[in-house]
Amino acid sequence: MSSTTPLSEPFTEADDPLLLAADQAVALLRDAPWRRFAVLGDSIAAGTGDPSPGYASTGWADRVAATLSAANPALAYRNTGRVGATSTQVREHQLPGILEFAPDLVHVSCGGNDLFEAGGDPGLLRENLSAMFTALTEAGALVSVFTVADVWGVERMAPMRAMRPRMAAMNEVIRSVATEYDAVLTEFWDHPVRTRATLMSADLIHFTTSGHAVVASEVIRALARRLDRSQGTR
Template structure:
C-alpha cells in the first residue's frame, strides 16, 4: 500500500531502514528512555497510507529496545499539555522513572493563542531541563518545522511567529544543557503536502517516521562524538 503521493515507508527517501537504524544505535549506552510533554511528545497524528501507525517516540523506543532488549520506556506526553502542566503532572513521574535518556517536547500549547507568556514558558522549560539534567540523563529536544509555507496551511499561518519564538527558546535552553537537538524548522519534510493531519496541527504518521529517523541519526552522532572523546 502507498500513500497518495506514491511513497511507502520502505521506499521513503527521507527514512533509513530498520536495519540501518539498529546499526546506528547498536552502541547506545541508554537503557531507560523517557519522553514528556504535549501531543507531539505523545505521538498524535493521523495514519498515513503506506506507513505504520506509530508515533516518532515509539519508533525510537522500538529501535533502542531492538538493540538492547532490557531497555525501559516511559512516555507521559498528552494532548493539550502546557509547560505548567508538564511541571505539575509529568516531571515527578519521569524523575521517579530514573531515565538516562529523556526527550522534552512542550511549549506549543503555551503559545498557541495570542498573548502566550514566553517568559513563563522559558522559565518552565528551564526548570524541567535543569531537574532532568541534574540526574545525569542525556537530554533531547527538537524544534517545530516551518510548515506554514504550503497553501494548505494558510489558515494556520498566524501561528508562525509564535512557533518561531518557541523554537528560539528551545534552542537556547537545549544548548545550555547540552541536549541532543534536532532543528526541523528548515527541514525539507516541511514542504510535503501530505505532512499535516486534517487538524493542521499534528504531523501524519509519515511525518513521525521522518522525525524518528532524524532523532536516531542525532543520537548516533552523539554516541560517535562521545566515543571519539574517550
C-alpha cells in the same frame, strides 16, 4: 482539498528517501549506553496524528523506543505525553513521575500549547524548560529536544499562518535552552519534510504518521551523532 479529505502519501516506508531503514537505525544506536528512555510533554510527545497509507500508525517516540529496544532488548520505556499539556502542566504533573522512573535518556516536547494563542509567554516557557532540564540533567539523564518545522509555506496551511511567528519564537527558546544544557537538539525548521503537501493531519496541527516516521529517523540520527561525539569518533 478539504481538511477532511483522506490524505495519500507519495512514498511508503519502503521507499521514503527521508527514512532510515530499520537495520540502519538499529546499527546507528547499537552501542548506545541508554537503558531507560522517557518522553514527556504534549500531543507531539504522545504521537498524535492521522494515519498515512503505507506507513505504520506509530508515533515518532514509540518508533525511537523500538529502535533503542532492538539495539538493547533490556530497554525500559515510559511516555507520559498528554494532548493539550502546557509546559507548566508537564513540569507539575509529568516531571515527578519521570524522575521516579530514573531515565538516562529523556525527550521533552512541549511549548506549542503555551504559545498556540496570541499572548502566550515565551519567558514562562523558558522558565519551565530550564527547570525541567535542570532536574533531569542533575538526575543524570541526557535530554533530547527538537524544534518544529516551518510547515506554513504550503497552500493547505494558509489558515494557520498566524501561528508561524509564535512557533518561530518557541524554537528560539528551545534552541537556547538546549545549548545551555548541552541537550541533543534535532532541528526541523528547515527540514525538507516541511514541504510535503500530505505532511499535516486534518487538524493542520499535527504531523501524519508519515511525518512521525521522518521525525523518528532524524532523532535517531541526532542521537547517533551524540554517540559519535562522546566516543570521539568525529
